[in-house]
Amino acid sequence: MADEVRPHPQNAYGPFYVTDGCCTACGVPASSAPELFAWDSDSHCFVKRQPSTQTEVDQMLNAVHGAELDCIRYRGLDPDIAARFAELGVPELCDLAARTDIHPVVRSQVTFVFGGHPAPGPGDLARALREHLLALDVSQSRATPVTLNHGRASFSYAWFEEQFHPIAIIQCPKPATWLLKHEGNRGLSGLLQEWLTGLGAAQLQWFADADQNRSGSWRATPW
Numbered sequence: 001m002a003d004e005v006r007p008h009p010q011n012a013y014g015p016f017y018v019t020d021g022c023c024t025a026c027g028v029p030a031s032s033a034p035e036l037f038a039w040d041s042d043s044h045c046f047v048k049r050q051p052s053t054q055t056e057v058d059q060m061l062n063a064v065h066g067a068e069l070d071c072i073r074y075r076g077l078d079p080d081i082a083a084r085f086a087e088l089g090v091p092e093l094c095d096l097a098a099r100t101d102i103h104p105v106v107r108s109q110v111t112f113v114f115g116g117h118p119a120p121g122p123g124d125l126a127r128a129l130r131e132h133l134l135a136l137d138v139s140q141s142r143a144t145p146v147t148l149n150h151g152r153a154s155f156s157y158a159w160f161e162e163q164f165h166p167i168a169i170i171q172c173p174k175p176a177t178w179l180l181k182h183e184g185n186r187g188l189s190g191l192l193q194e195w196l197t198g199l200g201a202a203q204l205q206w207f208a209d210a211d212q213n214r215s216g217s218w219r220a221t222p223w
Contacts, residue, residue: 005073005095010040014050015076016060022071032066033059045071057081058221064088065186065223088186088223107189107206107222109181111172114201125178126153126169132195133157157188167192189222 011017018029018037023044029037030045036056038048051057061081064072065088074081075095082097089104114120120128126146134141144156144164151171156164165184172179180196182188189206196204205218 007073008040008044008046010038010046010048012047012049014047015074015078015081016047016050017073017075018044018046019071019073020044022069024068026068028066028068029063029072032063036060037063047072054220058223061085061088061223062190062221064090064093066190084219084223105208106186107208107219108184109179109207109209110189110192110196110222111177111179111203111205111207112196112201113176113203114178114199115176119176122151122153122169122171122178123148126155126167128199129167129169129180129192129195130155130157132198133191136191157184186222193222 006020007017008020021044025043025045030039033056036047036049036051036059037045039045051060060072061084064085070090070093073093073095074085074097077097079097079099082091082094082099083102085091085094086099086102087105091098091100091102114125123146130143130146134143138159140161141157141159143158146153146155152168154166154168156166158164165182165188167180167182170179170181180192182192193204204220206220206222207218
């Protein structure tokens, strides 16, 4: 292994690790996966415990996606985890099993189940999502009004200049099942994932645009 990717000495034994000397104390790993990361006396993060469940693997991949620098690496051989690094556009962060046959993927559509009492309509969910996004600590956050059209509620959201991203919530034929889609980036998918989790939505299935009708192509998270 090259000197520049030497693991931090306090990393827990296992496949995921933080590169020694790479951390900028951005705080993203600890906030994304607080049970998996810790800080040393110099405020350098390291993997304090390896993920032991699928949820914790998802949290680790979320930290990989959100971290300020490419400090979190993988030295294992699991082909699915290597594929997920490739889908995030960082196959080079895998030491042993890098996948060069997979292109980056942005999952911008998610189906989910949510009932509630009383049962919400698409406008109710869209307005709740719009209020949630505007309440985030983002200085330039703004959104257009919600519009309704035959079981579909839409608005656009921006957090930088005039770069508005359309968002739509569509009521599916199956009871209490919804489709949430946007025309943004992986970061916006992450914001929507956080909202859905806080909402108590279940059976989340994230797709890229071209994959919605392909069996087995979804993931439980955008990353």
